[in-house]
Amino acid sequence: MNETIQIWLDKFQSISGIVIITLVVIEWVILFITRKIESHKEGVVNIVSYILESIPYIFLGKIVILGIMMWGYEYRLFTLGYEWYIWVLAYLVYDFMFYVLHFIGHKVRFFWCIHGVHHTAEEMKLTVAVRGSFLIFLHMPHTILWLPLLGFDPFMIFIIELIANLYGLYEHVSEKLIGRQPWLEWILITPSLHRVHHAKNHKYLDTNYGETFSIWDKIFGTLQVELEDEKPVYGLMGDSINSESLWQIQILLWKExxxxxxxxxxxxxxxxxxxxxxxxxxxxxxxxxxxxxxxxxxxxxxxxxxxxxxxx
Structure with a gap:
């Protein structure tokens, strides 16, 4: 069972990786041709950060993460099956867990030192989606790690996570390519809502924590739409970190x-x-x-x- 899950997981991850790289390259080329990109170096730092954060998963993914999830599924509280509505429920539960972990990443300083790396980018583009800390394995795996205890098959959770990550990639598309989509904001986190999340404007701080759905932000009062008279300004408050320095974005929050x-x-x-x-x-x-x-x-x-x- 473990081997079967791992084989299919590797296939989905490979396909997902190809799709992500393809979309990132396409956007980068469009921004370059139209001369709408501000910093190529920041984009390179984003990609290198992604490589750094991926290394622990190469060693931990098959042994630790999958092992814990299989253990949880073996001692699950419920047996939920694979009906379509279970998939929908699993996605909703996953997205809620993402909201909770994302919220913690902004409210607890230890986790902010990890998650804050993602917020050091000063230009919004698809590569920002993969700009993460080399210690992210201490934080975000908890989004999925314990869901099998509720009865969700680990294979189901991995597929849902990959789909959600692809949607999360879309949320980081440049505002120079996609503007507001108000008709979607009542249920989904759109690129505009996520740009607000990345903004250091005081009006926008600590809002829009969802990955796919905006319903959690509505329920807990953390939703904030993009204002017509308040353009998002990206980066961290204080401007103490050079967004083009790999060393600074990965280490400086810990030094502080x-x-x-x-x-x-x-x-x-x-x-x-x-x-x-x-x-x-x-x-x-x-x-x-x-x-x-x-x-x-x-x-x-x-x-x-x-x-x-x-x-x-």
């Missing part, structure tokens, strides 16, 4: 975390730097992304009110 931990005298505070939100400090608690977001909306409302009063 270590530097902050050294400033704390109490062991409890040192540990809090690992588990608290990015921006937390042991002196005054720091500032959450949600605080920046609220302040930006309040400031914008005050400006509009002042302008309206001046006109009257």
């Amino acid at each position: 975390l270590w530097a902050d931990m050294k400033t704390a005298k109490k062991l409890s505070d040192k540990l809090k730097y690992l588990i608290m939100y990015p921006g937390w400090n042991h002196i005054d608690g720091g500032k959450k992304a949600s605080d920046y977001r609220s302040e930006a909306w309040i400031r914008d409302e005050l400006i509009k009110r002042t302008q309206k009063e001046a006109q009257t």
